[in-house]
Amino acid sequence: MLSTPRRAPHAAPEGGRALGAGPSRRQGRVEARLASLPRETRDTLFLLAVVGWVVALQVAHIPWWCSTLTAGVLVWRGTLALRGLPLPGWPWRLGLLGLTLAATWATHRTLLGQEAGVTLIVVLLSLKTLEMRARRDAFVVFFLAFFTLLTHFFYSQSLLTAAGILIALLGLLTALVNAHMPVGRPPLAQAARIAAGMAAMGAPIMLVLFLLFPRFSPLWGVPADDRGRSGLSSTLRVGQIAELVLDDSIALRLRFEDRPPPQGQLYFRGPVLSAFDGVEWRPARAEFPTRQVLPGELSVSGDPVRYEVTMEPHRRPWLFLLEAAAQAPELPDVRVRMTSELQWLTDRPMGSLVRFSATSHPTFRHGPLALTPALREHVALPPGYNPRTLALAQQLRREHGSGPEATPVLVAAVLDRLRTGGYLYTLTPGVYGQHTADEFWFDRRQGFCEHIASSFVILMRALDIPARIVTGYQGGEMNSVDGYWTVRQRDAHAWAEVWQAGQGWVRVDPTAAVAPARVGSLQRLSAPEGAIAGTLRNLSPDIAAQLRAVWEAMNNRWNQWVLNYTQGQQLDLLKRLGFQSPSWADLAYVLIGVVVLVSLLGAAWTLWERQQHDPWLRLLQRARARLQASGLDSSEHTPPRELALRVQQHWGASQAAQRVAQWLLQLEAQRYARPGTADTPTLATLQSEFRHLAWPRKDPR
Known part of the structure; x- marks a missing residue:
């Protein structure tokens, strides 16, 4: 997975199929081209697209040369994957790394600190894709991308930033799930569904940690720097x-x-x-x-x-x-x-x-x-x-x-x-x-x-x-x-x-x-608007103003409920839970209690799920195990009727073999007989008979 792909032959179009004209024909060619790609190429291109989205979120905060170099490396890597060409050798990678270090020093006059560190991590993420020959290399790219996502919060913690990061997170989880899927060509949509399900299952745990995990100020906050953003300075x-x-x-x-x-x-x-x-x-x-x-x-x-x-x-x-x-x-x-x-x-x-x-x-x-x-x-x-x-x-x-x-x-x-x-x-x-x-x-x-x-x-x-x-x-x-x-x-x-x-x-x-x-309230200065906002305001000023008010109200709620959830609000939550004078020890006890409760609920759910598995299949599996212990091997896909025939062939006409074969035929009838068929035993009856069956003994030879 994600190794250097070999050149794949172009898929020939089906005979007699009309592709249409214009955009429809081009769209059909693109779909056919994507469908003909090997899995390694497809997965590589998907991961490069996700990495590109992660980097795009940082474009406003990194130097122009960093954005240009990163985009060039990602396009280069995608071209190599499409054409099945070998990856560049270590001199190329070493040269790009040296160029990155020199440009970072020229821009920030240091290789340490927030600004220089973010610049380096973005470029190193793209350069690592040039070494992506095996799955372990892809895992390094995954975790570098996850780390790069965290650096976005250095600059903004707004609702829009969180939405962009959530999209990138789901994309990385999809690529990570896809890397663990078996060989073949599983569709990316399947991996995306699994990733979304995993994120949904982890959401309650993240909510509990958000509410109860201690906030140690100022370590919890984003480090401050000396850049003035308000526009008002001391001069x-x-x-x-x-x-x-x-x-x-x-x-x-x-x-x-x-x-x-x-x-x-x-x-x-x-x-x-x-x-x-x-x-x-x-x-x-x-x-x-x-x-x-x-x-x-x-x-x-x-x-x-x-x-x-x-x-x-x-x-x-x-x-x-x-x-x-x-x-x-x-x-x-x-x-x-x-x-x-x-x-x-x-x-x-x-x-x-x-x-x-x-x-x-x-x-x-x-x-x-x-x-x-x-x-x-x-x-x-x-x-x-x-x-x-x-x-x-x-x-x-x-x-x-x-x-x-x-x-x-x-x-x-x-x-x-x-x-x-x-x-x-x-x-x-x-x-x-x-x-x-x-x-x-x-x-x-x-x-x-x-x-x-x-x-x-x-x-x-x-x-x-x-x-x-x-x-x-x-x-x-x-x-x-x-x-x-x-x-x-x-x-x-x-x-x-x-x-x-x-x-x-x-x-x-x-x-x-x-x-x-x-x-006063009659005249306020307005900032220049973008093309979309300006067009919308020209068409309907009231709708534009209402949409803006709704969006800012949503951002305000995000600020109040999420970004401004402080230590004091954590202790206030404990007061509402019944603690008279809450402390950090009480917060730790509540967090431990919730973790234990969630663990018990998870264990109970696992036990319940095990109980809910098909009892007919479990009974058939137990029968296979008993027959295997007696010397008769079978696969997981052998039906009961085939097992009954093998029992008769292996042990002949003995009374024990005949009773076991008859029980297997009844087990099949219980599953596949038409509803209402007479003399069809119930599953409970078959389970009781299973416990009293005399199974044939293993051939001493």
């Missing part, structure tokens, strides 16, 4: 978030316990940027040590908003909570803390899906109420940048005054300029130069939220008003199927905070002055 350059808005993937989902706040109040706080070097915004610099916020400097009022967050992995130690959360959310095995800028951080990057409950107060006040030296960093500007903006600030001070008491008036004047000055909110503002604020205020007069927020904060600082940029997400949309609010990467946003005497830090969203619908 901000003009144009960065404009690119992120094209991403329609989900950042987090929320479920509110009560009525949610208006969409215009949904601000999910992320990194706070206070230092500006003229090009890039960063967090507070070390030379301006910000005073730690005292508990009394964050005061909340009004009714709280309680909600549950399911946050997608973003490889950053940030939690996105509604402004403002005074209490720390509870995360399993993760420590959280709040910075002086009201940003919630964790002790490690969020490399896996996480769900937690939080409480926020839309009405809040934070920061010092009086001017302090710690606020100096929030009015600092680099010299030599945005001279026209600095001149605009001097003009505004002459018109509206200066000092802390004039801050509300100056803020209102700048916002009025944004509303009435012909400024536009656009996704394509073009490339900005060195003086980004000058270009926005006087030249381009258009930009995305980061352009507007950055220019606004620069102008505020030029007015000697402490100000900073806050990044995060704003808005969201409710899924009508499951009632969850969905916040996407395109909802990434940047707004400003200005300090006012007696009030502390006050949120000001200058984008709302330019485009009020951006923070």
